[in-house]
Amino acid sequence: MSLKRGQQSEANIPTASMADIAFLLIIFFMLTISFEVDKTSVDLPETAIRLEIPKKAAYVSVTESGDIRVSDGEATSSLVPGPEDVLSFAAEVIASNPDKEFVLKADRTVPYETVDRVVDALKQAKARVIYLLSQQETIEGQGA
């Protein structure tokens, strides 16, 4: 029996829809991206209760060494000399938007005195809500 050699077909991968898929992914990432205003790396305290923090909230970050950085939620955070300077920053933010939320991003080992003075500055500036940024408490962490 003689087999007839079929028509030679070109080996093609259909790539026409690849671009469509890729653009869909791009749109997804473009919509979900939120540029971090504060890139300070801190060891956050762990909590079981964690509520979503509104976007564009103002940030006050306190690192382990006591450096304080502030951001109004739009611009990248900048270093301020001490807790006293948080008051003028917060007053400025509150003046432009009285309902602005503040996020306190402090390292868990920071002496409470520093946090106390930052919170006091925010209270004096009449901040409405302060969020204490935290990470998820793990099961192992609960016993500690």
Next chain:
Amino acid sequence: MRFSKKDVSDEIPTSSMADIAFLLIIYFMITTTFAATRGLDFALPKEDDSPPQVEKEDSVLIEIQRGGQLVVDTTPMKLDEVLEYLKPKLERNPKKPVIIRPSQDSEYGYMVDVFDELRQAEDKIGLPVQNISIPTQREVEQFWF
């Protein structure tokens, strides 16, 4: 003179489109930060609110010492005992004020632990702690002494 006639394709070259698109995807994937955007909220009294009339004696005072040890109304206590201690008091008065007073040289993390524990009261003992306050040092000096 003779022109050589070449076939010109009438298609738009889309083969590199996917490459460009994937480059953009990679850019967005790298710049996307899975940042921690959750935390505990800590509502401050509004400007027009009259300052809460809290008598020191009426409230439960949770002091946090330097090493994280807790002293609740002058009794040393562990963190998981605090809610059990509060339960009968909250049953009598659901608005019982609870004051957290971390020592100035203790760590911030301990304060968050206690605050988190109190916020979980509804899940753990079935009663929420409605009135939690964490006065700052200045407020303590101003109003208590």
